[in-house]
Amino acid sequence: MNFIIVFISLLSLVSAIHYEPNWKSIDSRPLPKWYDEAKVGIFIHFGVFSVPSYVDEWFWDWWLLRPNQQIINFMKKHYSPSFTYPEFGPQFTAEWFNANQWAKLFERSGAKYVVLTTKHHEGFTLWPSKFSFTWNSVDIGPKRDIVGELEHAVRAHGLRFGTYHSLMEWFHPLYLKEKGSKWKTDLFVRTKIRPEMEELVNTYKPDIVWSDGDAEAPDTYWNSTDFLAWLYNESPVKDHVVVNDRWGIGTHGKHGGFHNSADRYNPGVIQKHKWESAITIDRHSWGFRREATLTDYLTIDQLLFQLVSAVSCGGNILINVGPRKDGTISPIFQERLTQLGDWLALNGEGIYSSKPWTTCQNDTSTKDIWYTSKPEMNSVYGFVLNWPTTDSIHFGCLKIEQIQSVQLFGSNEIINFNANGNGIDVHMPRWTPDQPIKHCPTFKFIVK
Numbered sequence: 001m002n003f004i005i006v007f008i009s010l011l012s013l014v015s016a017i018h019y020e021p022n023w024k025s026i027d028s029r030p031l032p033k034w035y036d037e038a039k040v041g042i043f044i045h046f047g048v049f050s051v052p053s054y055v056d057e058w059f060w061d062w063w064l065l066r067p068n069q070q071i072i073n074f075m076k077k078h079y080s081p082s083f084t085y086p087e088f089g090p091q092f093t094a095e096w097f098n099a100n101q102w103a104k105l106f107e108r109s110g111a112k113y114v115v116l117t118t119k120h121h122e123g124f125t126l127w128p129s130k131f132s133f134t135w136n137s138v139d140i141g142p143k144r145d146i147v148g149e150l151e152h153a154v155r156a157h158g159l160r161f162g163t164y165h166s167l168m169e170w171f172h173p174l175y176l177k178e179k180g181s182k183w184k185t186d187l188f189v190r191t192k193i194r195p196e197m198e199e200l201v202n203t204y205k206p207d208i209v210w211s212d213g214d215a216e217a218p219d220t221y222w223n224s225t226d227f228l229a230w231l232y233n234e235s236p237v238k239d240h241v242v243v244n245d246r247w248g249i250g251t252h253g254k255h256g257g258f259h260n261s262a263d264r265y266n267p268g269v270i271q272k273h274k275w276e277s278a279i280t281i282d283r284h285s286w287g288f289r290r291e292a293t294l295t296d297y298l299t300i301d302q303l304l305f306q307l308v309s310a311v312s313c314g315g316n317i318l319i320n321v322g323p324r325k326d327g328t329i330s331p332i333f334q335e336r337l338t339q340l341g342d343w344l345a346l347n348g349e350g351i352y353s354s355k356p357w358t359t360c361q362n363d364t365s366t367k368d369i370w371y372t373s374k375p376e377m378n379s380v381y382g383f384v385l386n387w388p389t390t391d392s393i394h395f396g397c398l399k400i401e402q403i404q405s406v407q408l409f410g411s412n413e414i415i416n417f418n419a420n421g422n423g424i425d426v427h428m429p430r431w432t433p434d435q436p437i438k439h440c441p442t443f444k445f446i447v448k
Contacts, residue, residue, distance in 0.1 A: 021229040023255050029232055031257050031274050035208075035242045037353040038112035038160065039311055040344070042337075043278055043320035044102075045117050045286040046146070048124045050325040051088040057287035057322075060085045060122050061170055085171075089124065089135070094142035097327025099153035105329065107157040109337035110344030112352070114154045115162035115210050115318060118147050118200060123169035127203070131196040142327075151204045162208025163200055167193055167222050167248075168215065183221040197227060201235050209243045219248025219255075244276065258316070266306060270313050270356050277310040278318040281336050288322035288330065297332050300339040301385065304440045307340075307351070308383040312370040314356045339439070347409050347442040350381030360397035369395060378404075382443045388428055396423040398445060407444040410437040 019025045049057040054074055062068035063075060063085070075083070106114050119125045119132070126146035128138035137146050147163070154161045169175045174188035201209065209231065213222055224247035232238050245256030253261040259275040266277045280286055281298050289296075298306070303319070310317045319340070321333040344351060354372035357380055363369040372381045382395055400419035406426055408415050413429035426443060 019229050019232045021225040023225060026225055026228045026232070027255055029257070032240050032242055034160070034240065035113075035258065035316070036274060039316050039351050039354070040109075040111045040307070040340075041113040041115060041162070041208075041276075041316060041318040042106045042109065042111045043115050043117075043164070043286075043318045044150075045120070045288075045320060045322045046094075046327075047117060047120045047126065047287070048085075048088050048092045048122055048141070049120065049287045050323065051091045053288045053290045053325065055291075056285035056289065057120060065170060085122070086135070089140045092124075092137075092141035092325050094137070094144065094146065094325070094327035097142065097144070097146065097149075097323075099146075099149040100156075102150060102323075102329065103153035103157040103159065105334060105337055106154065107159060109319075109341040110348060111159065111319070111337075113160035113162055113208065114150070115164050115208055116147060116150055117164040117166075119165050119196075121166045121168050121170050121212075123166075123172055125196075127200070129196055129199060131192050131199065147200075147204055151206075160207040161204070162210055163204060163206040164210040164212060165197060165200060167211060167213025167217075178221075179216065183217050186221055186223065189222055194223065194227060198230070198235075201231065201237060201241075205237050207237065207241060209241060211244060211246050214246040214249055214252045217248060219251050222248050224248055224251070266310055266315070268309060268313060268361075270358070270361060271315070274314065274316075276316040276318055277306065278320065279306050280320045280322075281333055282320075282322065286320050286322060288324050294332070298336065300336060300343070300439055303336060303340060304343060304383075305385050308370045308372075308385065308440065309362070311351055311354060312356060312361045312372055312383070342436075343439055346436055347381075347383075347440070349409070350383065350442055350444065354381065357397075363394075363396040369393075369397075371397060378447055380445045380447055382445065384441045384443070387439075387441070392425045392427045393443075394420060394423055394425050395443075396421075398424050398447075400424050402445075402447045404446040404448060406446075408437070409442045409444065410435055415443070 019029060045057055049059050052059050055062060055071055059071060062071045118127060123135060125132040125136040127148060128145055129136050137144060151161045178185055178188050231241060242257040245252045245259045247255060253259050259273050260278055264279050282289060282292055283296055307317050321329060323329050350372050354374055357371040357373035360371055368384065368386045370383045384393055403417065406415040406417050408429065411429050415429065416427045417424050
């Protein structure tokens with residue numbers, strides 16, 4: 001009985017924590033445990049930019065703000081001189097968008113959370129926002145609440161749901177006016193961005209609020225800490241929501257629940273703060289590109305390198321796909337996610353809920369082997385990125401006196417090992433084509 005009273009008292013104390021609208025207070029909030037345990041997420045870039053589907057999702061910016069000759073030539077060749085970017089809106093049809101099919105694919109990939117671009121820098125919202133009248137997916141284009149449909153489907157498949165939201169809007173008149181005045185007024189934030197973000201949170205209750213706004217204006221203009229104080233103190237997701245670090249110029253890598261820093265960030269060493277690597281399967285774009293060739297896409301081995309190297313160093317990975325304007329996901333993306341899911345089904349024990357092995361993250365001589373650990377299980381996991389060309393693999397970070405046993409996921413054979421220099425040699429079992437080990441063989445070491 002006394003234990004129950006103490007436990008309830010502790011819960012009351014935690015729920016009574018009040019966060020002030022300053023970075024010291026905001027950054028003191030503990031990261032909800034679920035996020036670190038999840039490790040793998042899916043990012044989706046879907047919007048009006050999916051209509052031209054050329055070069056990348058910054059198409060409007062490259063066309064008019066920072067002219068790119070490739071895009072200028074594209075527009076001259078295919079559209080009349082009077083054509084404007086908003087005319088792409090009705091062509092964003094999403095007629096084949098099936099939220100359940102998407103969610104099923106993402107579950108199949110082994111991901112534990114999904115983050116959708118609910119609004120990119122073009123300002124078009126994928127939900128019927130009261131603050132984006134006539135420039136949203138219900139008023140024009142699909143005539144559907146994309147966010148709502150996907151949120152429901154993703155959660156029905158047991159995954160967590162996150163919302164990417166751009167603070168910037170390239171061509172919103174108020175934003176352009178305040179940008180021109182060097183952010184001396186914040187009417188755009190007070191009348192558009194802040195109520196829009198609260199509407200998004202209150203309506204869809206995201207597990208992740210993934211902000212993108214560190215390119216032009218400071219966090220003081222966006223009043224970011226005030227929004228985050230509301231999110232942590234009063235919002236319906238205050239107890240489990242996580243946020244990233246892009247809340248104004250200079251905030252990335254410094255503030256927020258987890259750090260993204262730069263796109264495709266992967267430092268290769270343990271960081272002091274929880275971080276996430278947001279990467280693209282298409283090496284050059286977050287949105288779908290019709291001109292992409294097969295060599296533009298990561299192979300499954302390259303994707304697995306990004307995954308295991310990030311997790312070994314304490315990071316999560318957010319893997320991006322860009323659907324077509326009709327709402328279909330290209331077979332190349334489907335194949336990569338399915339391959340990833342097959343690998344995680346076999347080797348996920350070493351990924352999910354793992355911790356960095358503080359002794360060693362990778363064998364530095366080759367960077368072919370990366371490690372994670374589960375101290376509570378006395379286990380260390382070694383991920384061999386390159387398929388061995390001999391019948392043994394050298395693990396330079398392990399010592400013979402540490403090892404009690406070795407297991408190769410996907411094999412039932414006894415794994416033999418012996419000392420070799422400062423490390424150990426592990427002998428590969430006989431391999432046949434019908435075995436499930438296709439990429440990145442993973443070993444589990446029970447250590448003393």
